[in-house]
Amino acid sequence: MSGMFSLSGKVALVTGASYGIGFTIASALANAGARIAFNDINRELVDKGLAEYAKTGIDASGYVCDVTDEAAVGALADRIESEVGVIDILVNNAGIIKRIPMTEMSAAEFRQVIDVDLTAPFIVAKAVIPSMIKKGGGKIINICSMMSELGRETVSAYAAAKGGLKMLTRNIASEYGEFNIQCNGIGPGYIETPQTAPLRAPEHPFNKFIISKTPAARWGRTADLAGPAVFLASPASDFVNGHILYVDGGILAYIGKQPN
Numbered sequence: 001m002s003g004m005f006s007l008s009g010k011v012a013l014v015t016g017a018s019y020g021i022g023f024t025i026a027s028a029l030a031n032a033g034a035r036i037a038f039n040d041i042n043r044e045l046v047d048k049g050l051a052e053y054a055k056t057g058i059d060a061s062g063y064v065c066d067v068t069d070e071a072a073v074g075a076l077a078d079r080i081e082s083e084v085g086v087i088d089i090l091v092n093n094a095g096i097i098k099r100i101p102m103t104e105m106s107a108a109e110f111r112q113v114i115d116v117d118l119t120a121p122f123i124v125a126k127a128v129i130p131s132m133i134k135k136g137g138g139k140i141i142n143i144c145s146m147m148s149e150l151g152r153e154t155v156s157a158y159a160a161a162k163g164g165l166k167m168l169t170r171n172i173a174s175e176y177g178e179f180n181i182q183c184n185g186i187g188p189g190y191i192e193t194p195q196t197a198p199l200r201a202p203e204h205p206f207n208k209f210i211i212s213k214t215p216a217a218r219w220g221r222t223a224d225l226a227g228p229a230v231f232l233a234s235p236a237s238d239f240v241n242g243h244i245l246y247v248d249g250g251i252l253a254y255i256g257k258q259p260n
Helices: 020-031 041-054 070-083 108-133 157-178 192-198 205-213 222-233
Strands: 011-013 036-041 063-065 089-092 138-143 182-190 244-247
Touching: 011 020, 011 070, 011 108, 020 036, 020 041, 020 089, 020 138, 020 157, 020 222, 036 041, 041 063, 041 205, 070 108, 089 222, 108 138, 108 157, 108 182, 138 157, 138 205, 138 222, 157 182, 192 205, 222 244
Parallel strands: 011 036, 011 089, 036 063, 089 138, 138 182, 182 244
Antiparallel strands: none
16 A cells, blocks of 8 residues: 555646645655655745754755745746656645635735735646646645635635635646646645634634534644645556645534534
8 A cells, every 4th residue: 555655757847835734744754655746935945944844854945935926936946847747636725815805805905815815826737737748647626624614704815716726726737637737735724823722712712713613622643644745746646636625623514513
């Protein structure tokens, strides 16, 4: 079975992977045998990521690139192909969120979230698909969200983008499945990251809310996303296409506890 999950000889591009979920997924792919390329928005973040990969013995290639810039992404794909190899695996991880009530959010703020969370995955996928076709196949993993399915206060732009990303995932699968390209999504639940640390204080109302809504009765860990990512990047998922794998501890399956 181990061969089914091997990524030996594969090249993976993980966007926005200097830290957090992207770093964990890239590290998991590397540990399964893939060569890692990643980008981030500025040199400081890329250098920070390179240092963190080096600490774990991973020889990653880091690049500065704004994934909303179509010309820059095209140049990035060409450079990775020249310096590392043809991209076999793309993980569209880069993303932002703005927690602003809808009636207080400007159209410019809404568009910025859509641009990073939805348009950028389109741009990056578009840049790598032709080489995947020439090579005979590839894997695209879009980092979706429970907000691909649910709404919540203050995240109208994020939910719209992630819902769109779910459908982009299905459409890439529909359009390029015949070329042995599988495009799937991972929908993380509420994950322990530096950004969520203030919300995870034991007495914080949001912490209690998340635990009460999660059958696993805990926050997710970035490590919980490693196995699903390797599965969707590996030959084990060659007949899985257009699927969103929610890694949420069961939140989407659960109606919640009855109030006392």
